Amino acid sequence: MSENCNESCGSCGEECADRKVDFSEKPHELSKIKKVIGVVSGKGGVGKSMVTSLLAVTMKRKGYNTAILDADITGPSIPKAFGINEKARSTELGLFPISSKTGIEIMSINLLLENDTDPVVWRGPIIANTVKQFWTDVIWGEVDYMFVDMPPGTGDVPLTVFQSLPVDGIIIVTSPQELVSMIVAKAVNMAKMMKIPVLGLVENMSYFECPDCHKKHNLFGDSHIEEVAKQHGIEMVAKMPIDTSLAGACDKGLIELFDNTWLDKIAETLESDEEVSVKGENKMKIAVASDNGMVSGHFGHCESFVIYDTIDGKIVSSEAVPNPGHKPGFLPVFLNDQGVNVIISGGMGGGAVDIFNEKNIEVITGASGKAEDLVKSYLQGELKTTGSVCHEHQHHDECGE
Numbered sequence: 001m002s003e004n005c006n007e008s009c010g011s012c013g014e015e016c017a018d019r020k021v022d023f024s025e026k027p028h029e030l031s032k033i034k035k036v037i038g039v040v041s042g043k044g045g046v047g048k049s050m051v052t053s054l055l056a057v058t059m060k061r062k063g064y065n066t067a068i069l070d071a072d073i074t075g076p077s078i079p080k081a082f083g084i085n086e087k088a089r090s091t092e093l094g095l096f097p098i099s100s101k102t103g104i105e106i107m108s109i110n111l112l113l114e115n116d117t118d119p120v121v122w123r124g125p126i127i128a129n130t131v132k133q134f135w136t137d138v139i140w141g142e143v144d145y146m147f148v149d150m151p152p153g154t155g156d157v158p159l160t161v162f163q164s165l166p167v168d169g170i171i172i173v174t175s176p177q178e179l180v181s182m183i184v185a186k187a188v189n190m191a192k193m194m195k196i197p198v199l200g201l202v203e204n205m206s207y208f209e210c211p212d213c214h215k216k217h218n219l220f221g222d223s224h225i226e227e228v229a230k231q232h233g234i235e236m237v238a239k240m241p242i243d244t245s246l247a248g249a250c251d252k253g254l255i256e257l258f259d260n261t262w263l264d265k266i267a268e269t270l271e272s273d274e275e276v277s278v279k280g281e282n283k284m285k286i287a288v289a290s291d292n293g294m295v296s297g298h299f300g301h302c303e304s305f306v307i308y309d310t311i312d313g314k315i316v317s318s319e320a321v322p323n324p325g326h327k328p329g330f331l332p333v334f335l336n337d338q339g340v341n342v343i344i345s346g347g348m349g350g351g352a353v354d355i356f357n358e359k360n361i362e363v364i365t366g367a368s369g370k371a372e373d374l375v376k377s378y379l380q381g382e383l384k385t386t387g388s389v390c391h392e393h394q395h396h397d398e399c400g401e
């Protein structure tokens with residue numbers, strides 16, 4: 001790094017090991033994607049798409065909103081595994097993914113090509129651009145976990161994809177026929193370069209279990225995958241057998257019906273690892289204009305605002321903040337400064353409602369009863385606003401007008 005470095009790497013011509021250039025792209029404005037998990041392999045055909053699909057199915061079964069971005073543009077096998085034959089729809093707003101039978105949102109180049117068998121003979125930059133557009137132009141909606149079936153290898157195309165998508169963690173898939181040690185080293189180094197954690201190593205086609213005698217055969221000789229994982233300080237999260245019924249389910253487009261527990265360990269990591277867990281992401285602060293534990297009829301003149309901290313739909317703590325005093329337009333700004341997302345009150349003046357709306361704070365009026373009960377019923381989706389606004393009644397001023 002030069003002595004005069006001002007960290008504006010984008011406009012600096014110096015060759016520098018600390019160069020920081022942000023190639024990241026913003027997702028579509030109608031997409032809210034919490035975690036992005038990249039699935040990588042050293043070469044094609046080792047089962048990367050299979051592992052991506054099974055992971056998405058496993059997480060969907062656990063109740064998460066799940067999506068697959070098929071970035072393997074030259075070998076797109078995801079739609080087939082899910083039995084998707086229709087083409088993606090687009091409007092002036094953007095491109096819509098196709099929902100699988102169980103509701104996994106999928107985008108793949110095969111959903112855009114006229115014929116599934118059309119070859120994609122594009123060069124690297126165009127492939128990388130297409131993947132970027134799957135991120136920026138697709139209306140994904142609310143997604144907890146997006147799995148990206150990465151282009152195989154550790155070359156230019158996967159690298160560009162890594163740079164444009166905010167990947168939170170990667171899973172490496174290998175098979176025993178490969179030069180596993182070298183492939184894992186390359187993938188681990190790429191992840192290090194991008195400062196992305198490696199969540200685990202999956203060995204696919206690890207063995208074959210005889211359906212008659214249940215003896216396990218290592219068809220490709222003994223694997224040394226555990227040692228390789230240990231060498232790189234990564235966790236061996238699954239050994240998947242060659243399974244003819246799995247291949248059959250994929251061929252028939254019925255992967256969602258295939259029952260297995262092979263990827264349970266990695267699913268647990270996704271749920272518990274701080275860097276990739278979506279648990280606790282749904283935090284919300286709900287304020288209730290209160291008088292002695294009951295919701296107040298008059299927002300501006302309530303005794304206090306009881307502010308409830310909630311995570312994933314549950315109250316985790318509460319604090320009563322005394323009403324700092326009523327001046328026109330002041331309280332909504334005050335509550336916004338406290339980080340409040342929802343305000344519940346009996347009555348409220350139109351001026352206050354407008355300021356809350358401007359600040360994207362949801363307003364529930366017309367509420368009555370115990371403050372805590374109201375918050376609980378809000379969290380269950382049962383508390384709706386009556387929308388009533390105090391106009392010219394005698395409490396006009398008390399309602400925060």
Ligand code: ADP
Pocket residue numbers: 041043044045046047048049050051072075077204205240241242243244246247250251
């Ligand atoms: P990649 O994405 O690495 O190119 P795929 O996931 O498309 O590889 O797998 C290649 C082929 O191998 C597919 O036909 C798939 O159905 C099959 N396959 C992958 N893993 C297994 C497995 N564990 N048992 C049986 N067949 C498998």
